[in-house]
Amino acid sequence: GAVVSQHPSWVICKSGTSVKIECRSLDFQATTMFWYRQFPKQSLMLMATSNEGSKATYEQGVEKDKFLINHASLTLSTLTVTSAHPEDSSFYICSVSRQGVNSPLHFGNGTRLTVT
Amino acid sequence: EDQVTQSPEALRLQEGESSSLNCSYTVSGLRGLFWYRQDPGKGPEFLFTLYSAGEEKEKERLKATLTKKESFLHITAPKPEDSATYLCAVRDDKIIFGKGTRLHILP
Numbered sequence: 001g002a003v004v005s006q007h008p009s010w011v012i013c014k015s016g017t018s019v020k021i022e023c024r025s026l027d028f029q030a031t032t033m034f035w036y037r038q039f040p041k042q043s044l045m046l047m048a049t050s051n052e053g054s055k056a057t058y059e060q061g062v063e064k065d066k067f068l069i070n071h072a073s074l075t076l077s078t079l080t081v082t083s084a085h086p087e088d089s090s091f092y093i094c095s096v097s098r099q100g101v102n103s104p105l106h107f108g109n110g111t112r113l114t115v116t
Numbered sequence: 117e118d119q120v121t122q123s124p125e126a127l128r129l130q131e132g133e134s135s136s137l138n139c140s141y142t143v144s145g146l147r148g149l150f151w152y153r154q155d156p157g158k159g160p161e162f163l164f165t166l167y168s169a170g171e172e173k174e175k176e177r178l179k180a181t182l183t184k185k186e187s188f189l190h191i192t193a194p195k196p197e198d199s200a201t202y203l204c205a206v207r208d209d210k211i212i213f214g215k216g217t218r219l220h221i222l223p
Contacts, residue, residue, distance in 0.1 A: 006159070043120075044160070044203070044213045093159045102148040102167065105211060107159035 003027045006094055006108030013084055013115055021079045021111045023094030029074035030096040034105065035067075038091045047092075050077040084115040118143045122204050122214035129194055130222050137189040137217045139204030148207040149187050151180050153200045154216065160203055194221045 005024040013019050023033055033050040048069055049057040056069035066088075068080040081088055091112055095105040121140045129135055141149065148167055152160035164173040166182040173180045177198065179190045189202055201216040 004159075041215065041218075043215045044205075046210065091157075095159075102165075102207060104148070104150045104162050104165050105205075106162055107152075110157070110159045112157065 003106040004094060004096055004108040006111055008111055009109060010112040011114070013113070015085055015115055016083055018080055018082045019084055019113060021081075021092055021094075021113075023077045023079070023096075023108055025075045025096045028096075028098060030077075031074060032097065033071060033077040034095045034097075035069065035077075035079050036093045036095065036107075038093060038110075044093065047079075081113065084113070086115045089113055089115045118206070118208050118212050120204055120206055120212050120214040122202075122217050124217060125215070126218040126220070128220045128222060129191075131195055132193045134190070134192045134194070136191070137202055137219070139187045139189070139214055140185060141187070141204075141206045142185075143206050143208040143212070145208055146206060149182055150205045150207070150211070151178075151187070151189055152203040152205065154203055155200050163202075191219070194219075196221045196223045 007022045031052045035047045036044040037047050038044050046059050047062045050069045050071040052071045058064045071077040091110050093107050093110040095107045097103045097105050119142050123138045150165050151163040154160040164180040169184045171182050177192050181188045199221045201218045203216045205211050205213045
């Protein structure tokens with residue numbers, strides 16, 4: 001069964017508005033969740049690591065004020081795209097990893113964001 | 117710089133025609149190599165983890181192998197439902213993904 005639930009699966013918003021994406025770990029408590037972005041025919045690019053109860057760690061080049069991450073519980077992380085612009089249109093995917101340094105990531109089904 | 121390169125970018129096969137996908141990597145300290153399947157508009161689905169050279173894993177028509185520099189995903193007698201993008205990822209300090217191979221199996 002699914003390990004990760006992500007919602008919504010798609011969203012269309014107008015430029016300048018904000019959009020929130022939820023990611024839930026269904027099978028286990030996740031102190032760490034990961035947010036990726038994927039452009040067509042491109043690799044998954046890690047945006048940030050979400051840490052329960054503390055600030056997220058952002059990758060180089062990712063604006064933390066634009067992509068707000070909140071990890072308020074051991075099963076829920078949210079990504080809010082603030083003041084969205086058309087160039088933010090992309091496929092956003094969250095993932096979790098079980099405890100264990102070398103465990104694989106398990107992904108949600110992604111959110112297709114289109115900013116008009 | 118750590119890198120993951122997958123080849124070919126795209127592959128079209130007839131149903132039943134076996135082939136292999138390649139994942140070449142350069143990392144300073146491999147802590148796992150992962151294969152995923154991704155269908156259009158979906159998140160990646162985990163297939164295999166390989167940790168050391170010589171290791172092999174199998175699942176239905178898929179078999180993954182690992183050497184010190186590359187991994188192969190062998191697909192035997194594929195069916196149209198095997199059509200998808202196959203992603204390779206390696207873990208060093210972080211998990212780095214390749215761009216994937218888009219596999220299309222023709223009936």
